[in-house]
Each structure stands twice: as structure tokens, then as C-alpha cells.
Amino acid sequence: MSDTRQKEAIKSRWDQGVAAGLSEPELLLYRSNLLGSDLRITNFGGGNTSAKVMMADPLGGEPVEVLWVKGSGGDLGSIALDGFSTLYMDKLHALKRLYRGLAHEDEMVGYLPHCTFNLNARAASIDTPLHAYIAHRHVDHMHPDSVIAIAACQNSRALTQQVFEGQLGWLPWQRPGYDLGLKLEALSRAEPQLKGIILEGHGLFTWGDTAQSCYETTLAMIQRAEDWLATSIRKPVFGGQKHQPLPADQRRALATKLMPLLRGKVSRDEYKLGHFDDGAEVLEFVCSADLAPLAALGTSCPDHFLRTKIRPLVLDFDPAAPDVDRLAEGLDRALEAYRADYAAYYQRCKRDNSPPMRDPNPVIYLIPGVGMLSFAKDKATARIAGEFYVNAINVMRGAHGVDRYVGLPEQEAFDIEYWLLEEAKLQRMPKPKSLAGRIALVTGGAGGIGQAVARQLLREGACVMLTDIDSTALDEARQNLIKVAGKDSLGTVQADITQEGQVAAVLDAAALRFGGVDLLVSNAGIASAAPLDETTLDIWQRNQDILVTGYFLVSRGAFQMMKRQQLGGSMVFVASKNGLVASAGASAYCTAKAAEIHLARCIALEGAEHGIRVNVVNPDAVIRGSRIWDGKWKEERAASNKIDADDVEEFYRKRSLLKRSVLPEDIAEAVYFLVSDKAGKSTGNVLNVDAGNAAAFTR
Template identity: 50%
Template sequence: MAVLNKTYNHVSYLWDDEKANSLGDDQVALLIYRSNILGADLRITNYGGGNTSCKTIEKDPLSGQDVEIMWVKGSGGDIGTLTKSGLAGLYVDKLRALKNIYRGIEFEDEMVGLFYHCIYDLDSKAPSIDTPLHSFLPFKHIDHLHPDAAIAIAASKEGEKITQELFDGQIAWVPWQKPGFDLGLQLKAALDENPGIRGIMLGGHGLFTWGDTAHECYVNSLEVIEKASTYLEENYGKKRPVFGGQKIDSLEPEKRKDQAAAIAPLLRGLASSYKRMIGTFSDSETVLQFINSNDLDKLAPLGTSCPDHFLRTKIRPLVLDISADHDLTDLSSLKLHIGKLFDDYRLSYQEYYETHKRDNSPAIRDANPVIILWPGVGLFSYAKDKQTSRVASEFYINAINVMRGAEAVSEYVPLPLQEAFDIEYWLLEEAKLQRMPKEKPMSRKVALITGSAGGIGKAIADKLAAEGACVVLTDLDADRLKESVKDFGKDTAIQAPLNVLDQSSIASAFKAANLAFGGVDIVINCAGLAISKPLPETSEADWDLLNDVLVKGQFLVSKEGVKILRAQALGGDIINIASKNALVSGPNNVGYGTAKAAQVHMSRLLAAELGPDKIRVNVVNPDAVIEGSKIWEGTWAAGRAKAYGISVEELPGHYAKRTLLNEIISTEDIANGVFAFVGGSLSKSTGNILNVDGGVAAAFVR
């Protein structure tokens, strides 16, 4: 019988006996299961935070003897998504024997390389710096977690005293120290001095708990976190109002989003002065309580305490000193003011680096803020991709929770700046950054694609996402749109209903893009339709519909997109999906061909106008894309077959035979054509037309 309803008020009990029992006595599988359910609750630990381990008895492949092996989360992993491939398997006796050659804390870094000599499982993930923290403790299952409630106590001025009293001496205290071999030895010493304890609090850092079984370890972790959380809750507002009380009021929710969407591209552009960034916006109650409080000016400059936090958020945020309801109709004057705030932040970060750098410190990194706070509105975060940006936002919210808790029971104490710097510019951290995989060509880019619930538009979205871009799927067909977005990960795509003839609908779609990703880099006008009739049968309504959707729609979407591209001042791309019919006449096609020709010429005009803004405007001309294309679902196919005196079934072959390459064109071919323009190889090309038609000689551009 599954047990899923054990009651806690501050954490979720997710252990399922049926699931756990199905794993039998496979302790590594139980470790992975325990890790995943711990990581599923962000109150317990955030993405990439903490690590877990277990110890098993295995046969040594060389001696055949039974040996103790520790399985621990490897470097850079996440317990919530941990699999066997994310573990490092190491000989426990070899790890512990390293203390015999340990030369002292000033030689910490050299120990990490020696972990590789202790590997048992040749498929191991790279061992992390936290490996010795697990190896010197004798317990079969160990959790090292970063719950906000525990860190709030660990980062408070009276943290050691509170820990002793709250847990009746069952949780030992180890003062702050950078993770490493020496800290592992200190954990063992704390255990030796306090036999029978159930865990250890690391000053300013986090929590160690353990158990003889995976379930005992899990429950122990939950109970300690629950007790710490309850203690904090009982003290909120007891000594003084939370964060010193409210200083300003928030805007109403929709107004907050309006303001955030309006300013996000400006902030993104400034935050991208070193490298282009992807944004995230949050206006959660936790964020608003902090940024609207009397204590914001006191606490924000102090910086975060837990290394897992500030490695992702930088030590301090940038706070905007403008009113929440500031008129954002014209961003030009505001850009000067906010630009000065960014300049000051960069200078401050440069000073932080110069003051605390060591002789062997890596070169200074991007000096722009990661976290930007706007009182009354919300929190913006900017990082290399959506996942990193979202996680940075989540970690700063964790830091807010820590500050709130610490201030409620004592006084918040951040890490000394030198300690923070030594973590941020740790050579081992730099080595981890250097091991990161090469970014994809479209990484750091956001593309909004009209008509992308299916057909050519969906193929373009698929291609750009596969190459690393974030994509905004837009379409009139809301049901098809909801299905299409399911093909993408949550950090890759969003959907936004869009009618290219409705200015408010267009603005809403771009607003969604700004809130989700911070802005837009690529606007692709793909929405369209096709009507094939001879002149006498072409009605005024047909003519108006074609020219409205294809020409006016391209005009309205491009106009709105350019506002964002100019606000970011990062350049960008507009790609217009036109047609071979824009260049060569065909029978029974006056309305469609005329509209497509207008699209192409508008592209030339926009390329000439937007060049000084480094905004490139180019055209991809498909022809006869039948498979997967929405326009062939209506009467277009029958109309074209009639024009050529053939059956609908004969159309693909007919179109292929008239090309120089004798090829049928697919939606993926058009997507590849778009990628050719936006993928980086043609960054100095604008005003150009790329025919993807198999080679129709009459449509050669000349």
C-alpha cells in the first residue's frame, strides 16, 4: 500500500512505499529515488542545489573482495533529475586514506584531482568538491540539502545557539568554511564530538542529515526541515514586522505585468553589454514582500549567504530607483538613467573583483547584474539561457526567504566579501565553467514566429529550438497552438494566440515574449493563407483578405517587433516567408502573387530603413511546399491543379519536375533556409532573398 499522505506543513512527503518496494534492495536505485523526490520540492533544495549519497558493498573487479563503495551526486548535477549516469562511484577506503597525504587547507584544490584515483565505477560523473563531506561520515545514506529554513538559521547571527536549543543538541554546528577536504574532516570531528546526533548544520551554508536506510534518511531530512520551518513561522512578525514592514504598495497584477513587459527589453539590452542574455520575470508574493519593504535598502546590498545562491545570482542585485508607475511610453530618457545605474553596478563589481582577487584568480567575468529588483513591480533575472535565468530567479527568491527567516529569529549575516569572492572565482569553479558544453548557434536568442501552430511555421520553430533558441509560437488556431507547444520543453517555448490583423493581439504576443524571455531577437512573419482563382472569379473580399493577412499583417507584426528590437539595441532579424510567386507570374493567381510581391518589396524597404539599427531583414521564398503545409488543406491545391490541368494527387510530382534539381520541397527545407539567415553565418546580410524551391529558373533573383 502506497503511503503518500504523511502530514507536514512546510515540506511534502512524497515517499511511495509501492514504488520504493519495487526497487527491492538496490540501494543505488533507492538513492536516486530519494534524491528525485527531495529535489521535487523547492522548499527542500533548488535546482542543482545539494547532493546525496549512499554506501554499498560491491565486489572489487581486481581483487574479488567485498569493498565499500560510495555513490554520490557528481559535479554539476541536480538531485531532482538525477540518474545513475549523474553519480560518481568511489572506493570509500581510498577516499578516507587521502587524509594521510592531505597537506592542509591551503592545498585544498589539489585534493580534487586525487578523487579520480578513488573511482570504482568507470562510468562515473566527475566527483564534486563535496565528495569528502560524504565520505568521512559513516552513514549508509546521507543528504546534504539547502532548505531555506535551515539556511535562515545557519545565516543568522545567533545560528549556533538557535540550532543547539531548537534541536536539543541533536544537530551539531560547524562554522562557515568553503566546501572541500578540510570541511569533510570537520564534519567527522563534529560527529565524533557529538555521538548520536541526527545531523549537522553548516554555518551560512546548509544541512547534513542521514539514516541507515534511504527512507530513514529521507524522513530525518524532512523532520529537521519541518522543525526549522515551524520555528521560523512562529517567529515571523513576533519581534518586528517582517522586513521592517511595508514601505510601498505594489501595482495591481496586470499593471505590474504591463510595466515589466515594457521595461524588460531595455533591461535586457543593458544586461547584455557583455553577452546577450535571456530574461525571467517574477512578481510572486515573496518577491513583492521583500522589494516593497523598509528593509530592502538594508538587506539587498548585503548580498546572499549560501554559495549555491550567489554563484547563480551574483553577490548583490541591482535595485531600480524609479517609481512603479513610471510612464514607459518613451524609454529614451529612462534609458539614460537606468544606464547610469548599470554603469555604477559594473564599476562596483569591478572594484569588488580588484579588491579581493588573488594572484591566480581567473579574469573578471561579466560585470552586469543578474538580478534586478523594481519595487512595486517585481524581479528580473538575466542569464545565458532560460533555464539558467529561471533558476537564478528561484535562487534569489530562496535568498529572500533566508533573509526573512534570519531577521525574524536573529540578524541576517551574509558571507564576508572575500569568502564570497573566493567561491565565485574559485579555480575549481572556473574549471567547471570551462567544462560546460559549447553553446548552440541559436543560444541566447528569442524568436517569435507567426503562424507556427503547424506547417512551415512549426518547422521553423522546431529548427530554431533544436539549435538552442527560445521560441514564441503564435497562431490564430488556439487549439492547434496548445498541442504544438507540447513538443517543446518548459524553458524553450511559450504559446501566444495572435491575429496578425489585430494590433492588441500582436502587442499581447510580444508582451508574453518579454515576460517569458526578456525580449525578442528574431521576428518571423510566416502567418498566411492562399487563394488560387482566375481574375473573373477573384472577389474583392479575396483580394482584401490576401493583402490584409500577408501584407498588412507583416507590416503590423514587424512594426511592433521593431519597438522591442530598438529598445534592446542588440540588432536582430526579421525574416519574411514570401513565395516563389513574388518573383514569377503564374496562372490564376493574381491576388496571392500580388500580395507576395508586396511582402518582398516591403522587406527591401525595411532592410534599408532598419540597417542603422543592425536589424537585418531578409526573405525566404518557398515554392510548392505541400506536405505539412496548412495552405494545402483548403481549396488552394484544387485551384492550382485546375490551373495546370492535372489532378491534386499529381501536384507534388508536377512541382518537382519543373525544378532544376527535380526535388520535392518540405517544411524542413524552409526552416533550414531561415536558419541560414539567423544562425550566425550571414550576420552581414540584409535585404536578400533566398529561394528554397528546388531551382525554378524563372524565379532567379536578378
């Protein structure tokens, strides 16, 4: 994250060799990707870029001026050409005749689709007029912490003049919209010598005659702000240090214990995912004397508080006498007070046509001496919310250090948070996937079934913590699964589930990374075969250790965490047909699998009162993609059935009633059904996925 402290200068990464062969729209894309790849320049998803380009009109072929501008949504660092809206500039100027004044400016958004060039399907954002009417060909709108720190000062206008010496103009705070676009146009025309404009409490506009000059002007203005702040901020920052941070291991341990409790309390109406940050910027702020009064002022930049709510919740905790139990016991009171304060804010500020009050729970939680927690509807949003609050910390550090930090006025904040245009955008969001907000732990995750299960759960919106004893295979599985849902939704921990301490570490990792565990898929496995008189105690004990003790340790730990969360939960044991049907020459394996099934039934009895469901999937002969069948087990089963090893899959297919092979994806479908709300009234059940085996019929 960016920081208002002095650091390596922001340098131009413009490559003339790359740029030379690009068209004007491609130059806009190149510039946008460069800007968006540096979080010192703008935050994730924030900022806009544009270019006014002469193009042939598809209707008549005559040249027309077209505005290319970042469309609604998207991120500059990863945007492609199809992420830009294209609009006729003459039609955008014609809209001025329809403008009825500030009270009616929202209706202007409805006219933007009528200005679309070449039937472009990318919706234009509400920031389009801010770019269209500035009297320059190339325009950047960024949210650098260093510039917002100046913009959020009480004496923002005077400081803008002092720092930029007339290179940047200044406009007072105003909600982004059509009217602000007209004000930007007026100032850019009235003072043609300007290189850009600072918007009070909001951000930076810069421009140029070429894509390169615009990009380099943007960098130069941000660097100028950083340099000035680095030499001007009063020390000590934030009123000085009040608390010593706890050691790193203690900070993580506290967050690990707290996150499932807190997640349970804020997920009653919608599952939330958590994120923990104890970086240097966060620790400096949460350990400072001015933490409480600055946090209460709220954020200034709209991009910040739309992600973080207007202000965080500061938890009552003294790191000099770290009483974690007292902190946990005080969560209900703290949350009730925050919700009541938020409801009062809504009542004070609501308009006649305001949307209903949204979730009143905090998004950001600050813990003195420990760090910051953030909770949101998915992991990426929780992480990004935390990053945005780090932006806000950097802004407060700069503004508080050179002047007096000023948050956004409460009514202005409300009018953006509950803006009807924002509400319409929320209503257009896709319906959440069936497992959105859920956290799954999958053991034996590097094998064929484990990966198939993880893939299915990720596709349905869950976050997955994957564990396996084989670190190399686990790394390979991680690379495979990242392609499904990205890095945010997947975690991996190498562990031996027969070791109590390692199991505890896996559960701690799930709590720290995501906030807890809702779904457990116990899938770790081995297979062995030997006549009874040749079954050694080592073989017997290895089956018991992994398939019984390991399943007990993992399920006990998950059960304890689910009880702390008080959100219910679901467990699925991946057992085997052999848990119901004895097989000659495999007594150790069959006995252990039978114990698995009975353990699941026992946990189902105890879990019911807590809303924790426990079910079993019994596969048979899942050969393709299975690491178990790649080794000695395949040879042993082939020998037992008096067939060649290469004929094993065909042998089992023909043995089944349906004459079909069972694949890892078939097991994954069964697991998904049982952990999902589709099976919300099922517990203690056994689901066979074996293509039909009469001896394994459960009734």
C-alpha cells in the same frame, strides 16, 4: 518556491511497496528523487545525497565498500543512476595520508578520479569528501530555506541548540572542500547521538542507517525549523511595508516596457535572456522598509550567490508616483554604478592567481512595488537565478525576523565565485550554440514551415515565441516543440496578425517572457486561386490583410523593439515563388506576395543603420506538412494544372529543374542561415528554395 511562513507540513512520501524491491543504489536514487522533487527541501541543482554500499570488486570479486554520491552537476529531482559517482571508500580514506593542509586542499580534487570504482565516467564533485568521511551509511546535504535562515543568523550556533535541542550539531562557515569533510567526520564521530549538522550560512547535513531513516530525518529537521520560524518570526517582517504594490496589470506592463531596454544594456558582450517574477514573496520584500539594507548584505548560501551574484541591483522607483520614463532614463547610471562597485569588489578581493573579472552586470534587479527581473545567458538560467533569489528572500525573512541576518563575508564570497575549481568547471562547459541568447518570433507557427523553422531555431539555442491564429493547432505545435528544447525556451500566443492590438500583445508577451525580440520570421500565410473575373473583393482583401498588412504590423512592432534594444536584429519574410513569377488564376495571392518582398526591401533600407537585416526566403510547392496544401488550395492548383489532387506533389517535383520535392525543413535551413551570423553581411536579399524555377531567378 519554499517559504519560511507556516504552510502544509512536509510529509514523507516514502512508499514501502516501491522501496521493497530496490537495491541499495536504487534506494539512493529513489530517496534523491523524492528529496529533489520538493523545492522546500532543496533548490534546483542543489544538494547532494550519498550511500555507502557493499559491492563486489570487479577486479577480484571480493566485497568492498563503495561510496555512491551525486556526481558533479545534475539535479536531485531528475537524476538517474548514471548521475552518481562511485568511489572506493578505502582509497578515499587513504587520501588522508596525502593531505597537506588547508592551503593545499584544492589539490585533493585531483586525486578523486584515482578512487573511481568500476571505471565510472561520472566525475566526482568537490562535495565528495563531505559525504565520504561522515561516519554514517546514508547522508543527505540539503539547502532548505528554513534551515539556512537559522544558519544565516548572527547567533546561529545558539539558535541551532535552541531549536533542535542537541539533535543537530553546528560548524562555523567554511568553504566546501576536503578540510570541511574532515571536520564533519570529527564531529559526527565525537557526538554519535547527532542526527545531523548545520553548516553556518550554508545548509543542512543529516544521516541515517537506512535510506528511509535518512530521508525521514531530513524531512523532520526541516519541518522542525519551519514550525519554529512560523511561531518565532517578529512581525511586521522586513521592517514593515513601505510601498503598496502596483496592480498586477501595471506591474506586467512596466516589466514589459523595461525588459527590452535593460536587456539591450546588459547584452553588449553576450546576449542575455530575462525573467520576471512578481510572486507574493518577491512583492513582500520589494515593498518593504528594509529592502535596500538587506539587499546590500548579499546572500549567504554559496548555492544562492553563485547563481545570483553576491548582491542584486535595487532600482530607484517609487510606485506611489510611477514614472516609468524616469526609471528607464536612470538605467545607465544605475548599471554604471553597479559595474563600478563590482569591479572594486574584484580588485579588493582578487588573489594572485584569480581568473580575470567576469561580466560585471547584475543578474537580479529588484523594483519596489513591481517585482524582480533576472537576466542570464539562457532562459532556464535566468529563471533559476530568480528562484534562487526567492530562496535568499525567504532566508532573510526568517533570519531577520528572529535575530540578525548575516551575509557571507565578502572575501569568502569572492573566493567561491572565483574559485579555480569553479573556473575550471566553467571552462569545461560546452561552447554556446550559434543562436544562444537570441529571441525569435515566428508567425504562422503551427503550420509545417512554422514548426520546422521553430525546431531549427530551438536546436541552435534560440528561444522562440510562436504565434498562430489556430489555437488548437498551436497547442499541438507546442507539445511537439517542447520535446526539442524544453518549456523554458518556448512560448506560444494565439493571435490574429491582421489585428494591431493582437500583434502588440504578441510582442509584449515576447518581451515579458524572454526580454525582447532579436529575430523575426514572418511566415503566417494563406493561399487562394480564382480567375481575375471571379476574384471577389473579399478574396482580394483577405490576401492583403494577412500577407501584406499582417506582415507590416508584425515587422513594424519587431522593428520598434529591436531599436529599443539597440542590439541589431534579423528579419526573414517567408514569401513565395509567386512573388516573383505571376501565375494565372491567382492574382490576389501573387500580388500580396510581391508586396511582401518589396516591404522587406523597404525595411532593409531603414534597418541597416540600426544593424537590422531583412531578407526573404521564397519557397515553392512545399506540400508535405503544409496546412495550406491540405485544403482548397491543393484542389484549385490541381484543377488549374489539370491533374488529380493526389498527384500535386509529384507534378511540382517534376516541374522543378532539380526534380526534387521541397520540404518544410529545407525552408527552415534557409531561414536559419539568413537569421544567423553566417549571413551577417546580407540584407535585402531573396533566397529561392524551390528546387529550381528559371522564371523565378532573381537576376
